[in-house]
Each structure stands twice: as structure tokens, then as C-alpha cells.
Amino acid sequence: MILINLDYQDRTPIYEQIVNTIEKYVAVGILKPKEQIPSIRELATTLGINPNTVKKAYDILENKKVITSFSTKGTYISDQTDKVLENRKKEEIKNLKKQIEVLKGLGVTEQEIIKVMQEK
Amino acid sequence: MILINLDYQDRTPIYEQIVNTIEKYVAVGILKPKEQIPSIRELATTLGINPNTVKKAYDILENKKVITSFSTKGTYISDQTDKVLENRKKEEIKNLKKQIEVLKGLGVTEQEIIKVMQEK
DNA sequence: TCCCTTGTACTATCTGCAATAGTACAATTA
């Protein structure tokens, strides 16, 4: 059973939150290759949203090769998820670098940044 | 002359991009206390957008005590901007934390993150 | 005095995107 937490305060659209969550779960290993995930209708019911919204999320995930859908069979995590993860990591690390540049631009030192990072 | 670069690909609304840019300029010192900034109509024309959008941005900035507006006189950077810088830093550090959470969610270790940070 | 610019304050409208609603079809499975 997948646990997806929707944040309606977030500006990120629901379908994108679903994409992010599933990608994340694949990354951490909560969802494993070839594993079946809920049907569009089922997940929609669980989340209390419209099936079309889930469909949109699944379409994007399929496009990213994170999942594969089979008519009448259901939807499954891809058997090859390594490269997908690598790309995603690279993207996010790029974002991290951007954010660090912003902070340095504001005069925040590297030590401060590291400190922030470790205090969690 | 303020240089504000609008990114229409960004999901961030225009008025918010204006707020962020001016806050940043104040933080870095490009805009100094008591300095006059463009009138609503002027900035709107420069950016090729609607005056109401600029007004919205200015309202938010005034609310944050970054600027002060005087009827018939114009709009000026506040005389007290130290706190502005502090608030801005806090905001950006919050963003950093978010980004770090994203990376940890993808299974990137703390060491890796620190390494990325120092190699720049 | 007259004209221009300033901020302010409305209302109305447009636009694009997210999300919903509803229906339908073919194929598989229990």
C-alpha cells in the first residue's frame, strides 16, 4: 500500500506531487522494480481525487520510464530504474547548487550552510 | 535603474518574482535605504506588464516593510533594511533545507551533499 | 491656474491550468 500525502497548500499540482512521491519511493526502495502499484481508479479513490488526475501522473511517470502500464493487467514499476534515479539525482543536485549560490550571494558562509545541513 | 528579469516559464507568479528581486537587491545592497524606486506605472511599462500586477508586488513589499509608498511622492526603500536581510536569509535557508530533504528523500547521503557543496 | 505624475481603489473581464465529471471501449481475469 502506497502512502501518498497530498498538500493542498503547496503550489505544486496534485498530479506532480504524485509523480514526485512515487519517484521518491522508487529511489529509496520502498517501491521495487516490477512491483505492481495501485490502479488508476483505486489510487484516485484512496486519495479522494479524480481518476483523470492520477492518469495524468501515471502518464508522466510512464514517459519518464519509471513505470509501465499494461492494459487490463495494471501498472508496474519498471524493471530498470537505475538510470531514472541517476538523472533525477543530478537534477536535484543542480538545484542544490543553485540554492547554495543564492545563499552565498546573500553573504552566508559555507560553514553556516554546513551547520544548517547537519542540524536535522 | 532597476533590472528585473521576468521568467514566464517559472511557475512563480510575476508579482512574486518582482517581490523576490527587489528584496534580493535590498539584501545585497544594490538598492539602498531611502532610495526611490520606479513608480508603479513606470515599472509596469518597463516590464511590459499591467500596473495592477506591480501594485500587487508593491503592496506585499510594503507589508513586509521593505518599501514605503507616499501618495503623490512615489515609492522608496525603507530606512530600516537590516531586518529585511535577516528575513530573506531565513527564507533562503528554509529553501535550502527543503532541497536537502528532497535529496535525502532520493537516497543521497549527507556526506555526498557536503562534498557537492565544497567542490564549488 | 493648469497639467502631469503620484499612489490608491475599485470593477469587470480574460486566460490558462488544474481538477472534476461523465461516458465509452477493448481486453483480461476471476
Place this chain on the structure above:
DNA sequence: TAATTGTACTATTGCAGATAGTACAAGGGA
């Protein structure tokens, strides 16, 4: 046979951002 699956539409709703237009009061300069 009945239920479930993904797929594929169209139509509609809802909302926030952005635009358009108008109006007013007040100050400054010529």
C-alpha cells in the same frame, strides 16, 4: 458473465494570475 484494467475522449468547473479601464485626491512644476 461480471468485474477490473488501461485508455481515450469531451465538457465543465474552479481558481488564481493577469489584464483593462476608470476614477479620485494630492502634490509639484511651469
